[in-house]
Amino acid sequence: MRDTWSLDVLYTGFDDKRWSEDLKKLDDCVEKFLSFAAKLSDENEKETIKEGLKLLEELEGLSAQMMIFCELRGAADTRDKDSMSYEGVLSQKRNRTRAAETKFAEYVAARKNLEQDIKEDAFLTSYAYLLRNMAEDNRHLLSGDVEEALAKMDISGGAAWSSLQGYLTSSVEADLGGKKLTLSEVRNLAYSPSREERKAAYEAELACYDKIKDSVAYALNSIKMQDISECELRGFASPLAKTLYYARMKEETLNALLEAMTEYMPQFWRYLRLKAEKLGYADGLPWYELFAPLGKSTKRYTTEEARDCLITVFSSFSPDMAEMMKRAFAEDWIDFYPRNGKVGGAFCEALNSKKEFRVLTNFSGSFSDLVTLAHELGHGYHDFMVHDNEPLNMEYSMPVAETASTFNENVITGYAIDHTGDEEEKLALIESQLSDTAQIMCDIYSRFLFESEVVERRRESFLFADELNEIMLDAQKKAYGNGLDENCLHPYMWVCKSHYYSADLGFYNYPYAFGGLFARGLYAKYKKEGSAFVENYKKMLKNTPVMSVEDVAKICGIDLTDKEFWMMSLHSYDAEIDEFEQLIKNA
Structure with missing residues (x-):
């Protein structure tokens, strides 16, 4: 077992013969799809749609494989120039089909007999959800030429700004007691058993962000403005509305989730204050103590x-x-x-x-x-x-x-x-779970509030780093309540979270709360139903690409638009918070 991954199943490198062969093959796939789209005919609609889907299978599969290879190499080493170069090459090749894909989507959307064809053909039946979404999504597509132009502009726009944020946060060095550390290394020290080291690491982290804050602020502003502009062009009321639409999730589900979270959140503030008191703080927990270990679980894992x-x-x-x-x-x-x-x-x-x-x-x-x-x-x-x-x-x-x-x-x-059976170890384990859930509850909610405010204000003005810091601090105060010391928060959390830095994927925050609390509800069902639950769980996962969020949950007997499901999930933490309180009193 190696410490690093192997990508050889894809390619051994950019000098791999398979890579050069697939570059050529990708060009062939692009040309085949362009030729197909140029000859769309109303004569045999069913066979035309089938042909288009089969061409897309080949095109999407190959381009995704090659792009993933570049992205994985780049994630392992952001200084890999070849990966960055080839990402641009692949994007340009793939963008050549954007107009043709839009034309095909328009063709599908215009078919009056689409439902009948889906019903009669097994291949089309397997793609029923995709085809129906394709027809519906057509309302938000622009002309083929405009789609192609936007895709090309994104290479040096949103995608480039995203790469800048990734490069800066991965290459900047923190100075901790004269020792140079990566941002990941210094952030890992938040879990250190030493209070002095946790605090020093927090201060070094903040100083680290100060070096890159202005550049990252420009990246964030540019990405959010691009997202806002595209939403206006595509007829979405807001980036959040666009996100919900493509998540295949109802606004009622998000509202039910957020309402349950805000109602239950004081319970997690209680947990944070209990931890603060245990560590000797009277006014809530300082930020650098969020992940301070409690109990005696000193186990380290190879x-x-x-x-x-x-x-x-x-x-x-x-x-x-x-x-x-x-x-x-x-x-x-x-x-x-x-x-x-x-x-x-x-x-x-x-x-x-x-x-x-x-x-x-x-x-x-x-x-x-x-x-x-x-x-x-x-x-x-x-x-x-x-x-x-x-x-x-x-x-x-x-x-x-x-x-x-x-x-x-x-x-x-x-x-x-x-x-x-050891109370000190149990304290450490329960504290770890509550700490992780507090991230889902409080941190994720603060990110949602932050992004909502940034998007709203970015419509009218550019937001400099100091303004972004203020928005983040306000969001943290609302989300963490009296659980944290408001004089020791983290104004730069917007710099290090890559989730903000995608023009195509805004509001990648609430899905963590959704996933966490949905999973908690599923876990409660598993504990109740045992092995009988597992097959439905697998069936649910398998169907996630071909059903809406609400429909896939029904496989496990859950109504996501009902606030009571979310409250049930949250109340499963009651006993753990109570036991946490008792354990720290006994410790």
Whole structure:
């Protein structure tokens, strides 16, 4: 088992013969689709639609595989110039078909017999959801030439600004006691057992952001303005409305979620104040103490120990998940440790063409890192569930994207809590879970408030770094209430979160709250129903690319527009917060 991932299943490098062959093949795919779109005919509509879908399967599959290779290389080393160059080359090749794809979508939308054709043809039936969405989405498409122009402009617009943010945050160095650290390394020290080190790391982190704040502020302003402008062109009321539309999620669901969160949030403020009091703070928790460990769980994991623990725990949930995890470790699907030039945080990327995935983490050996691995491997399991779908039926929407991952968090942490008889260790484990959930509740809500305010104000004015800091602090005060010391917050949280930096994917915050609390509700059902739950869970994951958020939840008997479901999910934390209070009193 290596410390870094292997991408050889895709290509061994840009000098790989397969890469040059696929570049040529991609050109051929582009030309075939352009030729097809130029000859669209009303004579045999059913066969024309089938041909278009089959051409898109080939085009999407190949271009995605090649772009993912570039993105993964770039994430592992943001200084990889070849990856950046080829991303631009691939974008230009792919953008040549934008006008043709728009023309095909218009063709599908104009078919009066579309529903009948779907009913009569098995291939079209398999793509029924895609075709219906294609017809509906056509209302928000512009002319083919304009779509192509926008895609080309994005290469040096939103995509370039996003790359700048990633480059700056991955390459900037923090100075901690004369030692140079990457941003990921210094942020990991928030989990240090030393209060002095946690505080010093927090101060070094803030100083680090001060070096790059102005450049990142320009990136954020430019990306949000691009998103706002495109929404106006496409007929969306706002970037949030666009996000909900493409998430295939009702506004009623989001409102039910947010209402439940704000109603229950004081319970998490209570948890934060209890932690603050335990650590000796009278006015709430300082920001740098958010992840301060409590209890005596000093266990550190090697990557081998993390592997063995995860396989043991998830074998009891579903043997196929355990087998998947074995492969991920054995076949070098994971890039574990932080290093200079490597992006921060963690993610999972599906390699749909190979029925595999790759995981990036910044592993330091803590229990939190073990949970992160479980989280990302949950994404991988979700990908495995859709691998047998049709090639164009593998992409699922933002909200459900965080469901399987956060479900895994509940499983691993619940298992650890249930299998310890030591009160100090139990305190550490419960505190870890409550800390992670406070991120879903308070931090994610603060991000939602921040982005909402930024989008609203960006319509009229440019927001400099100091203004962005003020907006972030206001959002944190509302979201964390009296749980944090308002004199020690984190004004620069907008700099390091890559989720803000996509012109195509605004408001990538509430999906984490949705995924976390949806998963918590699913976990409650699992604990109640046992193995009978697992098959419905798998069925639900498999159908996420071909159903709306609300419909896919119904597979597990859940109404997402009902606030009571979300309250049920949240109230499952009551006992843990109560036990946390008792444990810190006994400690």
